[in-house]
Amino acid sequence: MRYSPFVQRISGESVSAWDIHYAAIDARARGEDVIVLSVGDPDFATDARICAAASAALEQGDTHYTHVLGRPALRDAIAAKQERLLGIDVGVENVAVVAGAQNGLFATSLCLFSSGDEVLVPEPMYLTYEACIHASGASIACVQQPAADGFRLTAAALEAALSDKTRGIALATPCNPTGNVYSREELEAVAAVARKHDLWVISDEVYGQLTYDREHLSIASLPGMAERTVILNSLSKSHAMTGWRVGWVVAPAPLVRHLDNLLLCMLYGLPGFIQQAALKALELDEEVLGSAREVYRRRRDLVLGCLKKVSLLDCREPEAGMFMLVDVRRTGLSSMDFAWRLFQATGVSVLDAQAFGASGEGFVRISFTVADDRLLEASQRIADFVAILEVQSAD
Ligand SMILES: Cc1ncc(COP(=O)(O)O)c(C=O)c1O
Numbered sequence: 001m002r003y004s005p006f007v008q009r010i011s012g013e014s015v016s017a018w019d020i021h022y023a024a025i026d027a028r029a030r031g032e033d034v035i036v037l038s039v040g041d042p043d044f045a046t047d048a049r050i051c052a053a054a055s056a057a058l059e060q061g062d063t064h065y066t067h068v069l070g071r072p073a074l075r076d077a078i079a080a081k082q083e084r085l086l087g088i089d090v091g092v093e094n095v096a097v098v099a100g101a102q103n104g105l106f107a108t109s110l111c112l113f114s115s116g117d118e119v120l121v122p123e124p125m126y127l128t129y130e131a132c133i134h135a136s137g138a139s140i141a142c143v144q145q146p147a148a149d150g151f152r153l154t155a156a157a158l159e160a161a162l163s164d165k166t167r168g169i170a171l172a173t174p175c176n177p178t179g180n181v182y183s184r185e186e187l188e189a190v191a192a193v194a195r196k197h198d199l200w201v202i203s204d205e206v207y208g209q210l211t212y213d214r215e216h217l218s219i220a221s222l223p224g225m226a227e228r229t230v231i232l233n234s235l236s237k238s239h240a241m242t243g244w245r246v247g248w249v250v251a252p253a254p255l256v257r258h259l260d261n262l263l264l265c266m267l268y269g270l271p272g273f274i275q276q277a278a279l280k281a282l283e284l285d286e287e288v289l290g291s292a293r294e295v296y297r298r299r300r301d302l303v304l305g306c307l308k309k310v311s312l313l314d315c316r317e318p319e320a321g322m323f324m325l326v327d328v329r330r331t332g333l334s335s336m337d338f339a340w341r342l343f344q345a346t347g348v349s350v351l352d353a354q355a356f357g358a359s360g361e362g363f364v365r366i367s368f369t370v371a372d373d374r375l376l377e378a379s380q381r382i383a384d385f386v387a388i389l390e391v392q393s394a395d
Helices: 013-029 048-059 072-086 100-112 129-135 155-161 184-197 253-266 272-283 285-307 335-346 372-394
Strands: 095-098 118-123 139-144 166-172 200-204 229-234 247-250 314-316 323-327 363-367
Touching: 013 335, 048 272, 072 095, 072 229, 072 247, 072 272, 095 100, 095 253, 100 129, 100 166, 100 200, 100 229, 100 247, 100 253, 118 129, 118 155, 129 139, 139 155, 155 184, 166 184, 184 200, 247 253, 272 285, 285 314, 285 323, 285 372, 335 363, 335 372
Parallel strands: 118 139, 118 166, 166 200, 200 229
Antiparallel strands: 095 247, 229 247, 314 323, 323 363
16 A cells, blocks of 8 residues: 655654664563663653652543643643743643653644745754655754764854755753753854745754753744744753653744644644643652752763773763763774673663764763663663773684
8 A cells, every 4th residue: 555755754764763762671671681771751750749640630520622722720820830941922722732852843843834945953853853854854953063062052053954945953951961061152142044035944952951950941932033943942951841742832822823823633632631730740849850950960970980980881970851961983983883782781761862963973872761770870881891892802
């Protein structure tokens, strides 16, 4: 049978990057001693008060269709939160509730771009950007952020990627996988290009409140940017709620109206009991995400403390988020070989960062999403594995 060319556009190459993760999950299911550091899913439970809000809503029969863009009370709470974070006016008309930032990215891409358009994306980039942007018919022009320059964004690299087809820029700050938080200077460079060439900016801010060393700044807060910026955010990472699929888009009101039409065909609103849980999560906002931030900071320091002593590895200290990139080039292995051999030898699964773009070659991504003692154990296994490699290469 024939399929639409659309199915090609959504089958990005990065899909195979997950093979090691699935192998680890399968091995764990067989009872093997594996430690999965290849996914960004918080290990700790969603706060009991949030779960209780969902249960109560369920018991009260909150199991019917809801508003396509989300209940007014939830959109209001989101608008208030974003207004606080951004320091600019955000009204309920600027908010669409979606099934995670992922759904927001897909829906936004379909509403903004089409065949023949180009979207600038700093590379390395989060795995699903490729398929989401291609789904619209647009193509991606990568903005180079070389590893040698700390994966930082420059005006020169942005200018080099521009063409007369460029319609938008999509970035994540803080970034997965680099853990970089874009500075004011970097964002001003993006804003200048966006204003000059009349571009949309999609700003993925799912790790925006999980920063350690550098304050997160949204590009929407810069002059003249709110009218051309689409913010993606969610409760997945900040509130350990990945499986609840609660996210939102903050955008100019006309785009929210287009999203309303799309979501009517695509999602028809999140379940009411999930929205009630989301409301509770926003009520407890800083209390819940503040403790998540401390957990990740502690785990980051724990891994750094252990792996910094390994002379063949270079850890890139993340400024935010739940991931760390480790440069494995001095081991003499490609990042792909390193990840697979590490897994086979020790049961620790990490992701080859090449999956996020060519500049990730030579790096693996470690997630801080297992309990401290397991993370320490995994770090020790990595250190021991590299020590054996070192001995073997000296022989
Ligand atoms: C940068 C980035 N954006 C979006 C997502 C998807 O998040 P959500 O669960 O809100 O769909 C992730 C998940 O890992 C991510 O790392």
